[in-house]
Amino acid sequence: MIVEIAEFKLNDGVEDSAFLKAHNEVHNNWVKDQPGYIRRETVKSGDGLWKDLVVWESMELAHAAAEAIGKEPSNFPWMQMMSSDSVKMFHGEVVADFK
Numbered sequence: 437m438i439v440e441i442a443e444f445k446l447n448d449g450v451e452d453s454a455f456l457k458a459h460n461e462v463h464n465n466w467v468k469d470q471p472g473y474i475r476r477e478t479v480k481s482g483d484g485l486w487k488d489l490v491v492w493e494s495m496e497l498a499h500a501a502a503e504a505i506g507k508e509p510s511n512f513p514w515m516q517m518m519s520s521d522s523v524k525m526f527h528g529e530v531v532a533d534f535k
Contacts, residue, residue, distance in 0.1 A: 437474065437530040438498045442488040445522040452480070458514040466508055472497025491530075498527050 446455055459478065467473060472493035480486045492498035502525065505511055 437533075438492045438495050439528055439530055440488075440490040440492060440498050440502065441526040441528075442490075443522070443524040443526075444486050444488075444518045445484050446486070446517055447519050450517045455514075455517050458517060462505075462511050462514045466505070466511060467501070470497070470501045470504070472501070495527060495529070502527075 474491040
């Protein structure tokens with residue numbers, strides 16, 4: 437399993453509620469239907485830093501989805517809510533899973 441972590445801040449003036457509405461739409465209309473998708477969690481810290489964690493079946497499928505998400509026009513409004521200068525991406529293999 438692969439975990440993708442996208443870290444970002446919202447652009448000035450973007451309300452959390454508006455972002456979460458768009459975030460939910462992107463998830464329901466695009467992310468959850470991508471090959472290899474397993475699950476997703478989104479967290480926000482008190483200083484306005486967001487992290488989107490997505491679990492994928494393989495590195496190949498995680499990279500394919502990461503590349504494709506920015507090419508889907510219906511995702512553009514959601515992407516434009518994020519400060520492009522703040523976006524950091526990480527992909528790593530799960531080496532321990534505690535439940």
